[in-house]
Amino acid sequence: MSSRPPVPPPLSSPEAAAAIAPPARAAALPAAVIASPVSRDRLERWTAARVALGRAGSSLPTSVHLGFLHDHARARDAVWTAVDFDELTRRLGASGVVTAKVRSQASDRGEYLRRPDLGRLLEADAEATLSHRAGSGSARAVIVVADGLSAQAIQINSQAVIEALLPQLANAGVTVGPVVLVEQGRVAVGDPIAVALGAELAIVLIGERPGLSAADSLGCYLTWSPRPGTPDSRRNCISNIRAGGLAPAEAARKIAWLAAQALRRGVSGLALKDEAPPAQVEG
Secondary structure, X not given: OOXXXXXXXXXXXXXXXXXXXXXXXXXXXXXXXXXXXXXHHHHHOOOOXXXXXXXXXXXXXXXXXXXXXXXXXXXXXXXXXXXXXHHHHHXXXXXXXXXEEEEEOOOOHHHHHHOOOHHHOEOOOHHHHHHHHHOOOXXXXXXXXXXXXXXXXXXXXXXHHHHHHHHHHHHOOOOEOOEEEEEOOOHHHHHHHHHHHOOOEEEEEEEOOOOOOOOOOEEEEEEEOOOOOOOHHHEEEEEEEOOOOEOHHHHHHHHHHHHHHHHHHOOOHHHOOOOOOOOOOOX
């Protein structure tokens, strides 16, 4: 005798109602609420991020909105403002630092932002100029300062890093040629500069893309045996060099360690990890 399929319960029955009812919603989690300005003050001690901003009705308080507009304007200014390389040359010269100034193939700031590839290439006569500066005694390393995406980063932080870095490189036995200042330069512009100067190592200081909490962040890219076309995986990066991030003196210590190790081991990038010993604390 064949069995018949079970007869479904009437739609009005409790069983049918339970079967077609939507799944029960999980209990709503309580919203994170900053109870007082004291809690926000404590958070601001640890981060410059936009946290615990408060509310004014369904929107942000006017002061917070104005602060956002101010920080956004600072970021735009950092990108579009030109670095005063002449003034930087004077400041470095007063400290006894020899410099050379060149340009990339980007003709102006607008083209630099639209054509990143041109910022990686030197203008036509720059390589010849640098080759002449190199002479017969090539240094093992070259320090390059490129404006990148933040003029403020270069104007505020580059001199402090260079002045702290040069003595440490000398102590490590790393000879350095003239500091090359590059207008409208990207990270990879250090590659043809190193080739022109006959350097084994390129140390590129560059203005990082500004954010809403920091518009003056300096980055450092270190490359052993740089050549045009070098992939980024062969570069070491130290970022967020500024007063509110990695202090210039500490950044210089890390750069000097990486430079010495790169030249000793003949590697950089993924093959070279930052294992520099911690800084010695006096007192």
